[in-house]
Every structure is written in structure tokens, then in C-alpha cells.
Amino acid sequence: MRLSPYQVELLRTRVRRRFGASARVWVFGSRVDDTARGGDYDFMVRCEDLDAQALVDARLRLLADLHDDPAFEDERIDIVLYSTRLDPQPRPIHRAALEQGVEIGAGS
Helix, strand or coil: CCCCHHHHHHHHHHHHHHHCCCCEEEEEHHHHCCCCCCCCEEEEEECCCCCHHHHHHHHHHHHHHHHCCCCCCCCCEEEEEECCCCCCCCCHHHHHHHHHCEECCCCC
């Protein structure tokens, strides 16, 4: 996985702050391929505790948090939200993140 230990810890901390302790986070896409170069950062946050508006607000705050740190400054970051309260069945993007991504968690 092409994230530094600092980036992983920053992501865990910020996800926990914005989405709560029960939120989970996956890295997927090109950043899980150690042989690839470049590419954007694709993250999926799974959270069951927030309603739709709160999820969107938390996503925007998380993006701002990450872009405020030099580790992610000026990087392209995509954050996909997944909640079974809103999507009882995972969409194709959720399935891709769950099946091909790497869960880095938020609680550890």
C-alpha cells in the first residue's frame, strides 16, 4: 500500500474525529498497488451512525483536514461514503473498495 505510516495515522485520526469511533476506512484503487506510480488517493469511509446530511458535512470536513496537512496538500483525494442506512445493498464502487481495497480502520 502506497501510504506512509504518517498518512495512515493522520487518516485514522481525522476519520475518527469527523465520523466517530465506529467509522471504518479503506484505501482502494491505485494506492493499494505497490508497483504503480502516482495516482490519486481513493478512500471509502463506512459509517452507520450519521444521517445523509451529517455524512456529507463530515466528508467535506475530512477533505479540508487532509488538505491542510503537508502529507496530503495539493493531492487529489476521492472519498466515497458507505452507509447501509442509506444504501442497503453496496453499490459497485462500494463492492470494489470492500473486495479490492485495504481496510486501515479508524479505531486502532
